Amino acid sequence: xxxxxxxxxxxxxxxxxxxxxxxxxxxxxxxxxxxxxxxxxxxxxxxxxxxxxxxxxxxxxxxx
Numbered sequence: 001x002x003x004x005x006x007x008x009x010x011x012x013x014x015x016x017x018x019x020x021x022x023x024x025x026x027x028x029x030x031x032x033x034x035x036x037x038x039x040x041x042x043x044x045x046x047x048x049x050x051x052x053x054x055x056x057x058x059x060x061x062x063x064x
């Protein structure tokens with residue numbers, strides 16, 4: 001195992017700061033849904049709750 005030194009900790013902190021800056025830039029971008037996605041979202045919101053698939057039904061289907 002690598003010896004823990006202040007230099008190593010400092011380098012790790014610098015790397016974490018760079019990653020956080022990149023994540024912040026991504027989160028600040030102004031994303032917009034495509035027309036296709038907007039259409040599908042509108043259609044899905046019209047669906048009655050009675051037609052929703054339960055978590056248990058999903059697990060039966062995918063966790064066999």
